[in-house]
Amino acid sequence: METQSLTIQIKKVEKSKINEVDFNNLAFGKNYADHMMYCDYKDGKWHTPQIVPYGPMEFHPSTKVFHYGQAVFEGMKAFKDDHGTVHLFRPEQNFERINKSSKRLAIPEFPKDLFFESLEALIKLDYNWVKPGQGNSLYIRPFVIATEEGVAAAPSDSYRFMIITCPSQAYYNKPVKVLFAEKFSRSANGGVGYAKAAGNYGAQFYPTNLAKSKGYDQVIWTDANTHDYLEEAGTMNIFFRIGDKLLTAPTSDRILDGVTRKSVIQLAKDKGIEVEIAPVEVKRIKDAAKVGELKEIFGTGTAATIAKVTAFEHAGEEFPLPEVDKEYSVLMKDSLQDIQYNRVEDKNNWLHPVKP
Structure with a gap:
């Protein structure tokens, strides 16, 4: 089913896989929520963000990220309180830092309005993946990769900004x-x-x-x-x-x-x-x-x-x-x-x- 917002195109999963996940025994970064977001940069501008079912993507072997490492990422979390409301913790800091990282690696900075609108839309779609209770959270991984095909040692002229999420508990469960x-x-x-x-x-x-x-x-x-x-x-x-x-x-x-x-x-x-x-x-x-x-x-x-x-x-x-x-x-x-x-x-x- 296709839906449309002002700046985001959304395609929902036909059936959630949430019931297949044991939320009491989570290995960090091994289970992913139903949807992911991506937005492509080409022809000198960022295009319409897409939210689609989580799954593999296809890239050519010559894609520049594989050769010259133009890739940056962030780590942030969403928490659900006892009243059922989800809160992001200091997301402005993560937004500012991913653009600071991008600038250092000659990657175009991502627009703030697209970042927050697409992030919130993604969280709303997968709201049930944010579990309440001490230690539970939804780990959020925004990242950017160079997507131009070519092995010339120069910055890419195209990029993909993505956000994936995964339910998480403690990363270190012991000292x-x-x-x-x-x-x-x-x-x-x-x-x-x-x-x-x-x-x-x-x-x-x-x-x-x-x-x-x-x-x-x-x-x-x-x-x-x-x-x-x-x-x-x-x-x-x-x-x-x-x-x-x-x-x-x-x-x-x-x-x-x-x-x-x-x-x-x-x-x-x-x-x-x-x-x-x-x-x-x-x-x-x-x-x-x-x-x-x-x-x-x-x-x-x-x-x-x-x-x-x-x-x-x-x-x-x-x-x-x-x-x-x-x-x-x-x-x-x-x-x-x-x-x-x-x-x-x-x-x-x-x-x-x-x-x-």
């Missing part, structure tokens, strides 16, 4: 152990570390696999020049608690400006917790651990929300983190989720309601 990087780096000055470029993540897989072979879950990357300063983890920004103070590295052209990161910083300040945003030296963290001043390390990210770190290793030394009362990681996660599920007043206006 993690991390390895401080000594050799490998995630990004360098002047590079694309601040962009959510697909290649940033592909380049992390090998050193992360090395860490996993040693019994660690993630790598905390260090700066490319000296490896003396801690920057971010593979899928998360990272926070350190020394005494009652939170430390996190400043964003730069090497570090992603995480939405959860900036939300945690604001929540901590709202609660009177001191936050130091400055370069974090490996030596400082190790010294604090040795004398018992390092209380917590935790990662923040859309998929992970907040992931507690139980131990870290560097230069052959492993440092277990102590058990502490009133963990900041728990406080921040609870405070964040209370807002996301609309259980408390949204004083910072972070929620964007979407009604069916």
Whole structure:
């Protein structure tokens, strides 16, 4: 059945597959909602967005994304409150960041009105895929790929902007152990570390696999020049608690400006917790651990929300983190989720309601 809105063409599924999904046992990113959105850029402009049943698409082997990696993406979530209303969490931040990432990779920026109208239309179509209850959400993945056919090393002249969604629960269902990087780096000055470029993540897989072979879950990357300063983890920004103070590295052209990161910083300040945003030296963290001043390390990210770190290793030394009362990681996660599920007043206006 074809329907038409002012700027979106919609083709609905004949039958939903929602009853085929076990929502109590979800593997992250393995089950997808009924519909997806795509919008093509060609002849110098973005065309009419399409919402269609989720499924495969066909591209030529010479499609430029396969050869030169012009691809950026975002990660965001929708939550359903106890009254049945769905809320997007800080979607403006994701919209701004995907265009910032696109600009760095010479991809045309996507119009704001098309982004929000198509996103809301997609959520409304798959409203029942957003389940209420603690830990449940709909993970939303906007992304852009280069679609021109040709292997010349030049920016594409055509692109496809897409949004797919999948029901999700916790990305990390247990605390993690991390390895401080000594050799490998995630990004360098002047590079694309601040962009959510697909290649940033592909380049992390090998050193992360090395860490996993040693019994660690993630790598905390260090700066490319000296490896003396801690920057971010593979899928998360990272926070350190020394005494009652939170430390996190400043964003730069090497570090992603995480939405959860900036939300945690604001929540901590709202609660009177001191936050130091400055370069974090490996030596400082190790010294604090040795004398018992390092209380917590935790990662923040859309998929992970907040992931507690139980131990870290560097230069052959492993440092277990102590058990502490009133963990900041728990406080921040609870405070964040209370807002996301609309259980408390949204004083910072972070929620964007979407009604069916």
